[in-house]
Amino acid sequence: MNQRGLWPLVGRAIALDLNSLLPVGLTGALGVLIVQDLNAPESAGGMLVGAFFVAGAFFILLAASAIDRYGWNAAALAGQATTAVALLACAVTPHPWGLLLIGLSLAGMGSSISQPATSVLLTEHVQPRRRGFAMSAKLAAVPAALLLAGIAVPALGETVGWRASFAIAALFPLSGVVLLLRFRPVRTDSVLEGRRDVGELRRPRHRALWLAGTGMLLGSMLPGVVLAFMVPSMVDVGLTPGEAGLLFAVLNVASVLSRAAVAVLADSPLFRGNAAIMAMMTLGGLGAALVAVPALGTVLAGAFFAFTMGWGWTGQAFALALKTFTESPGGVASVMQSGGMAGSALGPILGAAAVHFWGLPAAWVLSASASVLGGLAFWSLPSPGTVVHRTREELA
Structure with missing residues (x-):
């Protein structure tokens, strides 16, 4: 094409x-x-x-x-x-x-x-x-x-x-x-x-696919926490609500640009595997951890990494999963979508509970931990060739 x-x-x-x-x-x-x-x-x-x-x-x-x-x-x-x-x-x-x-x-x-x-x-x-x-x-x-x-x-x-x-x-x-x-x-x-015939399609059952869905869930908690608690965290370190809102909009633009950059690099050898996904999710988690430190410099630096790296990996995650588990693309995309939506719901809910009991820094520590664990889940995925080979053995 x-x-x-x-x-x-x-x-x-x-x-x-x-x-x-x-x-x-x-x-x-x-x-x-x-x-x-x-x-x-x-x-x-x-x-x-x-x-x-x-x-x-x-x-x-x-x-x-x-x-x-x-x-x-x-x-x-x-x-x-x-x-x-x-x-x-x-x-x-x-x-x-x-x-x-x-x-x-x-x-x-x-x-x-x-x-x-x-x-x-x-x-x-x-x-x-x-x-x-x-x-x-x-x-x-x-x-x-x-x-x-x-x-x-x-x-x-x-x-x-x-x-x-x-x-x-x-x-x-x-x-x-x-x-x-x-x-x-x-x-x-x-x-x-690399796809099976239509008559052979079935719901994917690989444990590794559910590991990918779990990684999607964990990584998607961070964006929800960012949307809910970034502005309050900025205000807590001295910015006015107006300044925080303007900076929030600028950081959203940075998030869009980071996804566009990932799209340009997505098919290069450096970005094709799961290492790039793990690196972006880990950097996003590092950003969330920095926001937990109540100082203007750390909050701003952490916000940048949380918005750019913490949101930039999702397209690569979908592409990797669909390449790795080739037997049922609809089922694969559905598992990934379910994980993403569940994480988007859980992030603000658990973050709100953490804020209620322990304060704003706790929500950021929670999302940072989830993001790093999500990166490790993607790092643990088998290579695409391994899964395709196993699938063909099952059919033999």
Whole structure:
């Protein structure tokens, strides 16, 4: 596949992922307005975001085999339609506020199947030598788009209201449904090299795959803690809330740039293995540990490493898992997605508990430990050739 054919595929994957993340992005950006309008407790925003990730993490484990059975296109179609329904349901949800938990849970289910489906899209239609770039580029653009949404959406919410914002957002996954009905690329044998025949696909059962999913869970706890507690940590060392918020936005840009850099380097020999993933997760954990030291210099240095290295590894992790466990790409992507969503939910929850009992530094020590352990989990994975060889022996 030439470069010209690569970008449309990556662009479609990015668009579908972004559509599926709109509900949680809107909830984060409009949380204050939602709480005020529904007379909800201050903790409601966190519970709504948590419902999105928890429901998604459990649902995709149950539906993992569906992507391989029915194909990525049908799975993504179901995910986009579910997201559209969830956005409209949130827009018309009456009091009490707890009913929104149902809408956000439904949205989490839609996202949990859309995102692994787009990973399978890139696995099936992008040549192996460019797959690392494609996967990292897909995941690099999502935080960039959510950052822009976080800046623009509050203004929209204050003019037309949060309910209208959810209703308008439903147009995006509906456009995704139209895109999926029109777009059905043809796979080539060279792209599918190393895959089993469709009739031999089954849910992956390698213990090492669950080790990769566990590494994804542990590593994904850090971004959640960063989102929840970075600004308070900056304020604690002397920055004003305005300065901390501005720096938080700048660090988000740095995170996007780090993912873009990883995408450019993803298919180079230096980045192809699991050592690069372990190194990035370890540096991210080091950054979190530095934030735990209550001094301006250490917090700023730690914030930089936590945002860049602590978030930069996810595309490589997906690419490595899909290359290592070739027998069922939909199931593999689902396990990784479930781990990522579970970690995104657990990070803020356990971090909040740590802050309650021991203070802000405890949340950073917790996330630092989880990130380092996640890196060790990826380091322990077998090489791709070993897993493929074992799979073929099982079939013999």
